[in-house]
Amino acid sequence: MTGSARNFLEFHDIPEAGLRSVIARAGVLAKAWDERTMPQSLAGKRVALIVDDGGWRNTTAFDLGIQAMCGICVHVPIGFNAKEKTGDLSGYLGNWFDMLVIRTREFATLKAVAAASLLPVINARTRSNHPCETLGDLAYINSRRGSIDGLKVVGVAADANILRSWAEASIALPIKVVQVYPERWHISDAALLNGRFRVSTDMGELSDADVIITDSWPSDAAGEALAGYRIDTDLLDRLREDAIFLPCPPVSRGQEVAAEAMEHPLCQSRAAKSFLLHAQNALMEWVIA
Known part of the structure; x- marks a missing residue:
């Protein structure tokens, strides 16, 4: 983990006990989702969703999950490595938000954001890795x-x-x-x-x-x-x-x-990908705790 924040940049950023907790919690949240009894775990939390690299599946699931758990999700239309320095962007985002969910091409960019931020940062995909996808698959396999x-x-x-x-x-x-x-x-x-x-x-x-x-x-x-x-x-x-x-x-x-x-x-691809939502929800609960 980077600094004092609970980041999820690489799968092994979270220790085994934490990963097991998230995977088990995903099963609980899957049941709550089906029963429409989602816990309001993100009530009052403000989450910046930054998509700097296309895609739709896991970022849509993040948006939906944040709202289902009573958080506020804002799509922030910024790109990295452009006019504004990454460190400056991290500081400005820190003025308003409690957590950053970022999908960007370069893993180095994600690390730079996390290094400059006091907020938790979640990797929603880079060209180098896609830990949320694997987390969702493991949650499905566990179920x-x-x-x-x-x-x-x-x-x-x-x-x-x-x-x-x-x-x-x-x-x-x-x-x-x-x-x-x-x-x-x-x-x-x-x-x-x-x-x-x-x-x-x-x-x-x-x-x-x-x-x-x-x-x-x-x-x-x-x-x-x-x-x-x-x-x-x-x-x-x-x-x-x-x-x-x-x-x-x-x-x-x-x-x-x-x-x-x-x-x-x-x-079992379609059934497994349903757990992308549940695992990401469990991850956000763990990160923001």
Whole structure:
């Protein structure tokens, strides 16, 4: 964490006990959401939602969740690394708000904002990582399995923000994460390498996986080079019956995922993404406490 604020810039910014608390709380908030009995945990809290990098799913969920918990959400139309210095922007925002939720391209920008701010800062996505997405998936998995302990998560994906957040999660939580992809796109960042994360080129790693995730094919790849890493129904049929397949939206059907695989019983993307809202709500409660 940066300074005295409870920030969530990288998944492992929060210690294991805190992450477990947030994940468990997401299940409670999911039930409250369905029953329309959401706690007013953010009553009187003013949250700046800054979207400097497009996207809609998790920022919409932040906006909705803040309002559902009686907070005030303001979309702040600013961009970073422009005319105003990042430190100055952080100071001005601190005059009015209690928490900053920021989606921006560069992780370094997010860190600079947090370093200059006395407010909690939540990472709503950067090009380098996407911790809220992983937090939501883990909350869903916990709701299905009753525990996340000992999970084997296989990421059939290149070194990019989704997979990197799962590697971050393996630092903080007792889960094993395996990247399965051609060596050219393996994660090599020393900050992410740890005893619970490893890389492989062997699709056989999926045979005993609890969770399989994907991400879009890298733009510098020829399709035929990655055809053997496409998830299709034949592959899913060979996996464990209780495996959970979570293709990362937006799915490029016919590339990393065959179109029919999205209809397979193991594919639980839509249900899992509902927990993005609940996990982010639980995270905001924890951060603002």
